[in-house]
Amino acid sequence: EKDKELKINWKRVATTSLFGFGFVGPVGHYWYEVLDRCIRFRLRLRPYSFRFVATKVAVDGFIFGPLDLLVFFTYMGFSAGKSVPQIKEDVKRDFVPALILEGGLWPIVQVANFRYIPVRYQLLYVNMFCLLDSCFLSWIEQQEDAPWKQWLNSLIHSKEKKDE
DSSP: OOOOOOOOOOHHHHHHHHHIIIIIIIHHHHHHHHHHHIIIISSOOTTTHHHHHHHHHIIIIIIHHHHHHHHHHHHHHHHHOOHHHHHHHHHHHHHHHHHHHHHHHHHHHHOOOOOOHHHHHHHHHHHHHHHHHHHHHHHHTTTOOOHHHHHHHHHHHHHHHHHO
């Protein structure tokens, strides 16, 4: 194993970069503008107050976070030439573990973003973390049916069975 070189899969780098340029960039630009306006003017919360920041973090985490993951895993499946049933299985396998793990990181990133960064620079700030996040999501996808993913998914499914 010491002799193994780090080999970069440039096709995968290009594919995830296109996701950032084609989805995260354009959608994120409008998302942060609209999110700020809605919370500032519709909910009439004082900018940069605790409630303002907490509301933005919550809305971002419950709407944009899951949407981003769903689009990412779907896009990566199609770009790899997978069929729709295969993509559905991959999303089913990868979505919950990614959502749980990212749910612990992104709120921290977003608190700083929404509290200290002007709206016009929020996407730039987030994109710095998106570089790391893309690597992380790519790693999650490559783990396929890793035991830790099965365990996280079993937590959700065991809770559903108890509710029935």
